[in-house]
Amino acid sequence: MLENIYVADVNIDALNGYKESLKEMARLFWGIELQDEYFERHMGTGLLVDVTAAELNYITTEMYEKLTN
Numbered sequence: 169m170l171e172n173i174y175v176a177d178v179n180i181d182a183l184n185g186y187k188e189s190l191k192e193m194a195r196l197f198w199g200i201e202l203q204d205e206y207f208e209r210h211m212g213t214g215l216l217v218d219v220t221a222a223e224l225n226y227i228t229t230e231m232y233e234k235l236t237n
Contacts, residue, residue: 170194170206178214178229187211 173190177183187207194200214229227235 170200170202174210174212176212176214180213183211183213 175183175186177186191202194202212228215226216229216232217224217226
């Protein structure tokens with residue numbers, strides 16, 4: 169079940185809260201210690217896409233900030 173859970177948000181504080189909550193829930197309910205590698209695969213920040221482009225390409229919000237500053 170845990171391998172099918174993914175989350176993305178632009179709010180880093182919300183992602184950190186989610187991470188700590190899921191770690192605690194997995195430990196309490198299933199006796200599983202989730203490692204940082206799990207969260208690296210299953211968490212991300214927001215993505216942007218230009219839906220009017222001929223070819224759809226996703227970029228991270230961090231990349232967008234770099235391109236626009």
